[in-house]
Amino acid sequence: MKTPTEAGRRVIRSLLEDGPATAPELADRLEMTAAGIRRHLDTLTADGIVESGERPAFGPAPTRGRGRPPRIYSISENGRDLFEQSYDDLAVSLLRFLRESGGDEAVTTFADRRAEEMERRYLPLLDEKSNMPTRVQALADALAEDGYAASVTETQLPVAGLGTLQICQHNCPVAHVAAEFPQLCEAEATVFSRLLGANVTRLATIAHGDGICTAVVSATELSSRKPVERISS
Template identity: 55%
Template sequence: MEFERTLGDAPTRERVARSILELGPSTAAVLAERLDLTPAAVRRHLDHLIEEGAVEPRTPRVYGHRGRGRPAKVFALTEAGRDRFDQQYDDLAVQALRFLAETGGDEAVMEFARRRVAGLETRYREIVEERPDVEPSVALAEALTQGGYAASVREIPVGQQLCQQHCPVSHVAHEFPQLCEAETEAFSRLLGRHVQRLATIAHGDGVCTTCIPTVSSPAPANERLSQR
């Protein structure tokens, strides 16, 4: 299955898989509505993707009061499913980081990881300079999306949750968690508050999630930059 083709030309099964990749674990009903397909057609393609090991059904987490009946299952990409999409890493990256760890130690790897997120910070600054009133978390999600992370922000009872549906370096980060740690440091620095990483694709979760706690009267993103 080729995942490089455009959405309009892609086979329906690829569209189903890419929708899950970009927007996260989804129910069959949501996929059907999103892709303008019948639920029966979506389930047929999901069955094939499950057989191929590209997708797996999961019981969704329920926050707050749980209603009557079982929640509809959601379908998430497996590690093998993610491998079908272009990944911005290869064996050379892993080998290079292993060499760096052997010769310079863990701190050298961490310093590399911190330098790597400089691109994210540059994209963030460009967004807030173009749109001074943008909410900081939204600007961060847009900067991440530009870098291939398919990120979004949603409201939760304690603040906001930053969701990254895709991680272009997940296999590398599985062996070198410093990449995730440096990202989290950058999130805190750009948002001007402590954030907490709750889950990562690199360690088997379906989505990278970060909790952004509520603060009183948050400043616009451009003001945060001017205070640095």
């Protein structure tokens, strides 16, 4: 795999932080010409860093008009590997040893403590926010600083009882580890619920093969802390 140019890395970063997009959308985001963005996309696709299809990896397909549907570009698994996932093999080996010596309970304890450290660092950033939208945005900003390329969108999923705010994580520094140890994802979601004071429902995770990690935040705030809800796949 060739090292991307500076412009190529801008394209990768945009796909990570802002999600899948068509070539014209990327050109608008990055203020590039149509010819320039297509040249970079062709190179990144040939190198296996970017992939394309007629619909995004996650979410509804775009409304089709006349003519050929536009290609939607998204970051590939190889592209994610460029963003600091080189320690995965060591982490997996350590967690396997922990599971063999202490069972699944030991792995869960580790995942909970890791998530609690995240909670400790994020809590001051959310405490000063007075309403749910600003707390959700503050959480997404904190996750982005930690390499999760997170953003907030309004969900269009017709799931009864769920709110409209959705946290999207376009990158996961521990995706390969969490694929074998889902306790990491579950502990993070529980902490999201406590930080926001609302039920959080996981809809998708990169670790389970989805294009992005998504979590919908309930519009109803909790009166006390309670475990996160999860939709089984």
